[in-house]
Amino acid sequence: MAIHHAQKRLIIPLPGNEELATAIATAGNYRLGALETRKFPDGESYIRFLDDVEDYDVDFICTLAHPDGNFLPLIFAADAAREFKARSVNLITPYLAYMRQDKRFNPGEAITSHTFARLVSSSFDSLLTIDPHLHRYHALSEIYTIPATNLASAPVLAAWISKNIPAPLLIGPDEESEQWVSQIGELSGAPFTVLRKTRYGDRNVEIHMGDLSQWQGRTPVLVDDIASSGRTMVEAAKQLADQGLPKPVCVVVHGLFAEDAYERLSAIAAKVVSTDCVPHISNAISVAELIVEELNASARHSGNPKEKNA
Numbered sequence: 001m002a003i004h005h006a007q008k009r010l011i012i013p014l015p016g017n018e019e020l021a022t023a024i025a026t027a028g029n030y031r032l033g034a035l036e037t038r039k040f041p042d043g044e045s046y047i048r049f050l051d052d053v054e055d056y057d058v059d060f061i062c063t064l065a066h067p068d069g070n071f072l073p074l075i076f077a078a079d080a081a082r083e084f085k086a087r088s089v090n091l092i093t094p095y096l097a098y099m100r101q102d103k104r105f106n107p108g109e110a111i112t113s114h115t116f117a118r119l120v121s122s123s124f125d126s127l128l129t130i131d132p133h134l135h136r137y138h139a140l141s142e143i144y145t146i147p148a149t150n151l152a153s154a155p156v157l158a159a160w161i162s163k164n165i166p167a168p169l170l171i172g173p174d175e176e177s178e179q180w181v182s183q184i185g186e187l188s189g190a191p192f193t194v195l196r197k198t199r200y201g202d203r204n205v206e207i208h209m210g211d212l213s214q215w216q217g218r219t220p221v222l223v224d225d226i227a228s229s230g231r232t233m234v235e236a237a238k239q240l241a242d243q244g245l246p247k248p249v250c251v252v253v254h255g256l257f258a259e260d261a262y263e264r265l266s267a268i269a270a271k272v273v274s275t276d277c278v279p280h281i282s283n284a285i286s287v288a289e290l291i292v293e294e295l296n297a298s299a300r301h302s303g304n305p306k307e308k309n310a
């Protein structure tokens with residue numbers, strides 16, 4: 001009897017990604033694998049497969065929120081899976097790192113997005129991610145040479161907002177966020193507005209907000225793809241307070257929350273929620289079903305995912 005494509009899929013989480021991997025395996029009825037990992041006393045990584053991967057399409061689940069520490073074990077695992085004769089070796093990284101350094105802003109700077117894309121492309125057969133920070137690049141294929149699927153979280157964000165926020169006003173804190181808020185506005189039927197941002201440094205931004213008094217009576221919902229230092233959302237929330245609007249609900253796709261970002265934002269927001277693209281206490285919206293739908297669809301179409309939303 002021929003084995004169906006989906007039955008030969010093996011989902012393997014890298015450390016810290018077990019929850020999402022389990023949700024994906026459960027929702028898709030896939031086999032869930034495991035790695036044994038540890039650090040040697042000198043900090044080098046030890047990796048051992050606990051499953052036979054031969055002839056499986058292996059999907060590693062590894063968010064790249066802290067890429068510098070997580071990338072090397074991931075590459076070791078990918079390389080070993082190939083050696084153990086996996087049919088294909090794929091990366092599902094709900095947060096794709098190193099997308100923001102997409103040009104040389106100052107002389108001598110490394111364009112790390114290029115290098116990172118080259119490294120990933122040389123180790124995996126395909127890449128699946130959620131809302132990568134496409135700003136100056138229009139498609140992952142501009143830098144990734146493997147098939148790269150770019151899923152939008154807008155449907156699950158819109159569903160969460162519709163269910164949980166009465167009379168929302170969607171607010172994108174900067175021009176780049178328009179792509180997300182406009183999509184969520186379309187899906188949820190909520191009005192949206194986009195602010196302007198000037199960034200002076202990693203932790204120093206200025207938000208320019210017009211008069212929002214016509215939206216009194218609505219709940220402001222700040223939506224952004226990434227909260228890193230959190231300053232973008234914090235400054236936008238401050239501006240809302242200055243205009244006498246209610247505290248916002250902050251909805252973020254990739255809650256990186258560096259340093260004290262989450263505490264700062266929580267202090268000024270009514271609520272802070274994120275997707276499980278990056279494991280965090282604020283996770284309230286799961287992308288597992290989105291990923292499973294895509295995996296099932298790509299299996300139906302010969303298991304060769306193509307870039308979407310390009």
Ligand code: R5P
Nearest residue numbers: 176226227228229230231232
């Ligand atoms: C960049 O333009 C992104 O869309 C986010 O607005 C940005 O990464 C947020 O960074 P931070 O939280 O450090 O202000």
